[in-house]
Amino acid sequence: MKTKRWLIIRRGKAERVSLLFEKRSFWMITIFSVLLMVTFLLTAGAGEVYVNPIEVGKVIFGLDANAFSKLVVESFRLPRMIVAVLVGMLLAISGSILQGIVRNPLASPDLLGITGGASVAVVMFLGMFSDPKTNALIVSIHWLPLIAICGALIAALILYSLAWKNGLSPVRLVLMGIGVWALTKALTTLFMVKSVIYRASQANVWITGSVYGANWDHVSILVPIALLLILCTFFSVRQLNVQAFGEEIAVGLGGQVSKQRLWLLTLSTLTAGVAVAYGGGISFVGLMAPHIARRLVGSNYGALLPISALIGGFLVLLADTIGRTLFLPLEVPAGVFISILGAPYFIYLLIRERG
């Protein structure tokens, strides 16, 4: 093997550990990580109060910084930005997994109705638990993430049980997914119409997708969950690679198809659910990020997953920054900008598929 292209690691007795890496993927991952970090530093300074990157760096690394910029960056911007990056990463991972199983670049958690399930649950929650006279919620808003995850899980469960017929068939999954998506859309509208106007507009912002109001509490819960899910996904790379070949080849190679699909779909649902819980119904990230990544590094999940996660994080971070700076003092939900980018991209994909 040409070692210029590959890095081979072989260690231990009888080669107990042996791994193969493509050097190019390594470089791509490094480049994208640096890109994300630079964007992070730059965008942390942007906003109503401008803070220069050096000052931002000081705040992040706990060095002696101006007290006011420390307050702005540390209390208001950092948690929100961390949440944005993680939400983007989780959505991208969720989409990557789905596209592999369904073997269709048009599959993503929002188009299959999984994100929609979370939206329904949230709108229901906001409608049912607010006082009609004062418009205030009668229970803690902290239940919202959990409610969203439950909604996503229920939608996924409905989807998988409808699509299940002697195992999970990808074609049925997509068709039923579109059905579930339409259903969640209808239910969301229904509950919005039924609920109080103020709550409805709040729900609307949430459905479009926004990380507005994220604080360190959110970060401290989201970070460990996200890390765990990301870790689980990276341990499933081999399974994902085999599943991407379709059922027959996967079985022929010795893969346990039904078991693996169920596990991977659960993983995809959970990542989407958690992302929606903290970022709302941001569409198209789960579609675009994996697709761009595939263009850059090919279909091998070892490289595809990290690159698509980095792109996903980058997209949401950028969209949120634009959303909170472009129309100051107004805030525009991040989901709006993603959709402006994502909808044409989706149409482009559709046209390319037909060609």
Place this chain on the structure above:
Amino acid sequence: MIALETSQLKLAYGERVIIDGLDVEIPKGKITVLIGCNGCGKSTLLRSMARLLKPKTGTILLEGQMISKMSTKEIAKQLAILPQGPVAPEGLTVLQLVKQGRFPYQSMLRQWSTEDEELVNKALEATGLDELRDQDVDSLSGGQRQRAWIAMTLAQNPDILLLDEPTTYLDLTHQVDILDLLFTLNRQENRTILMVLHDLNLACRYADHLIAVKSGEIYAQGSPEDIMKPSLVQDVFQMDCEIISDPIFGTPLLIPHGKGRNIVRKEG
């Protein structure tokens, strides 16, 4: 010696029974070809032997062991299947495709042993794809692509290779090319080959053992020289034909009746 054996096999898609109570043996170290018209059950039989379709009743033995009792990874080390018209994920290189053949031998931490590397290299060389290893599978010609898939099954290092119509969609040159490759694998490395073929003349040329399937049952089996008779073609394919000896190989050669230009008898 028997490589694969079924007994009282019943296969169905949902309620539709395709094969009922079939006993068949696939000889070890030989090239066996299944022939029969569309929908007769030959592909279904092949798929069931590769555990892609679970039998309703009956058993399938792989080297004397029941495949329903074996782990799917164990089977993958002994038997490889190339289904009809496989599609690789977008942007996959030849090497990445062939590498997947090592899946049943690998684990989380053991992904590229010296053995893996050797067998992948061997598979690439045997299929003449060594130079193309870093190319995208999508960019290959039909014949090369089929070779790449065969290379993947070879990387599995199986004793038995099952192939469902491996020459479909290929022009004649590449059909012969693929069958020559399989013939070499059988003769030099003693791998058992079982495949479905549509071209009866090529089937007669390459098969040691021919199995003619009709309506889910075995109509006849044996060497092509013994069983390929006009009556078989009539019964299995509802076609009139003459059978002569291939002028180069001496194997049976079919000449279908029917219409067409005739320049032996003077026209008019």
